[in-house]
Amino acid sequence: MQIIVNNEEELDKVVDQVLPLLEQHKIFAFDAKMGSGKTTFIARLIGAISEGADVSSPTFGYVKEHETNLGTVHHFDLYRLEHEEEAYDIGIEEYLYGDEICLIEWPKKIENLLPENTVWVNIEVAPDQARIFDIAL
Structure with a gap:
């Protein structure tokens, strides 16, 4: 599934598509x-399922x-x-392999460790600065 987002306000289009997936999938690789908007999107997603969440990058x-x-969402x-x-x-x-949701930025660093049923969310920046979200189950 591919979704094009032209500005931050349109991120809710992607959130609306990902929310139902949270019920069936636990691992999401971004x-x-x-600078493509991984943390911004994750903040919006967590905000949609919690009240008053202060989401910043856990770098x-x-x-x-x-x-x-x-x-709990990790x-x-x-x-x-x-x-x-180092991930170990x-x-x-x-x-x-637990029961809680994991949202992972920079997943390629542990790609060999990710379960087969990981949902991949690829974000590309278009020449016009729009974001192209490609969600693969």
Whole structure:
């Protein structure tokens, strides 16, 4: 499924498509270049399932937990991860194979560890600065 977003206000179009997927899938991999809007979208998504969530990038701690209407959501930013093996130090397997939702920025750093049923959300920046969201189940 592909959705084109021309501005931040239109992100709700993508949120509306992802929300039902949260009921059936637990792992979401957000793949995009720096500055493409991964954290902005994840903040909007978490905001849609919680009240008053303060969502920012967990870059320096790798993971932030958010209590939502759907239970705990783990927001990962793996940008600083240098080797896949480092993910084991943060207990990545417990998160990936647990029952809680995981939203992962920079997932290619742990691609070999991700479950087969991971939902991939690729974000590209178009020449006109629109964002192209490609959601693959």
